[in-house]
Amino acid sequence: MKVKRHSPEQIIRKLRTAEQLLSQGQAVSDVCRALEVSPATYHRWQQLYGGMKASEAKRLKELEQENSRLKRLLADAELDKAMLKELGRGKLLSPERRRRAVMVLQDRFRVSQRRACRLAGQNRNTQRRPTPIADIEEGKLRSRIRELARRHGRWGRRLVYRRLRLDGWSVNHKRVQRIWREEGLQRPLPRKRKRSRPPGGSRELLRAEYPHHVWAIDFQFDQTMDGRRLKFLNVIDEFSRACLAIRVGRRCKAVDVISTIEQLLSQHPAPTHLRMDNGPEFIANALQEWCMGNGSATAYIPPGSPWENPFVESFNGRLRDEFLNVELFASLTEAKVLAEQHRIEYNVYRPHSALQGRTPLEVIQQWKAA
Missing domain, CATH: 1.10.10 (Arc Repressor Mutant, subunit A)
Known part of the structure; x- marks a missing residue:
């Protein structure tokens, strides 16, 4: 009734x-x-x-209705204030962030979608639209950047950006920088080293004009877990920046240097010049006689002038920062295996800033194609 x-x-x-x-x-x-x-x-x-x-x-009825309306407005204002506090500080600049904010407000305050959209500044059509393909691609890009940062702990955002470009990602450096900052990724800053370069600068260096024109050779040292010394012999092709060999041993004499170079000649043409310092292994008569017999000239740098051999010194810095300071060698065999893996990754996978983001292997292939 x-x-x-x-x-x-x-x-x-x-x-x-x-x-x-x-x-x-x-x-x-x-x-x-x-x-x-x-x-x-x-x-x-x-x-x-x-x-x-x-x-x-009639007037009493109107006053009661007005009082009820004011109470409802006050309650709505307090609820809006609580929801704004829940969103926190800062602006919701992207539609995806506003979409997530609307979902949080609906879940925690049990309000309608219309009200949550109005408070977050989100269009209801945008809120109801399914997740666009661009957001899916953004998630994949973030995952790839985190993977590269986790796999290569000493790489910065610039190297990660170049690697993404080589992998086929259509992304610019500003987008990578924004994601790098939002994900909280950071590479420790290298220590600034004092250089003893003379005020007058260095003399004019012999520059490589084609692959295997100039090979640069130098030593590096590290140790295994038992405290025994490891001696690394690094051979670099200055034109392509490719690492041709990393020989690891407890010691390395002139005959070992000759043996390493002869092994390289089975895969590469003989170099025109060998750039080295004045270490006893390099100025030995056996190495000089071998160079004369194979038509390779020696280009010794002045004593105490490591900047005269810049390409191998740069490689040594990268090897120390990205490999030697990261790995802990249990034995000589393990050091050899890991060093060879790093050499292949350096030549094939790691982009080089001096090569406009290309890898040494790409430089060699482009040279052969041209």
Whole structure:
């Protein structure tokens, strides 16, 4: 049964009718029957509106409605304030971040999507639209950057950017820098070393004009876990920056240097020049006689001038930073295996800044193709 609702004006008119009937001597039950209301309703009307005029009752009803509206607005404002605190500081610049913010507000405050979108500044059509392909690609790119940073702990964002370009990613350096910063990735800064280069600069160096024109040779030292010394012989092709050999041993004499170079000649043409320092292994008569017999000239650098052999010194710095300072060698055999793996990765996988982001292998292949 549908309950009939009475407006304040109707209630006032019925109460006046009831007063007239009561003044005529009718009982309250008869008056209620005439007004078609129950005695309880009649007494409640009498308590609320007794002695009022129709205009006063209407005004009271309007005040009650206004009071209810103000209370609702105050509650909404407090809820909006709480939701804004939940979003935290900063601006929601991207649609994807606003989409996630709307979902958080709906889940924690049980509000409608319309209200959450209004508070987060998100269009409802954008919120309901499925995740675009660009966001999926962004997630894949972030995952790849984290993988490279985890695999190569000493690589910075510039090397990661060049590696991504080589892998076929259509991305610029600013986007990689933004993701690198958002993911909290950071490469420890290298220590600044004092250089003893003379004020007048160095003399004009012999520059490599084609692959295997100039090979640079130098030594590096490390040790195994038992404290025994490891001696690394590094051979670099100056034109392509390719690492031709990393010989690892407890010691390395002139005959070992000759043996390493002869092994390289089975895979590469003989170099025109060998750039070395004045170490006893390099100035030995056996090595000089071998060079004369194979048509390779020696290009010794002045004593105490490592900057005269810059390409192998640069490689030594990268080898120390990305390999020797990272790996812990348990034995000589392990050092040989890991050194060979690093040499192959350096030539084939690692982009080189001096080669415009290319790898040494790509430089050699492009030279042969040209």
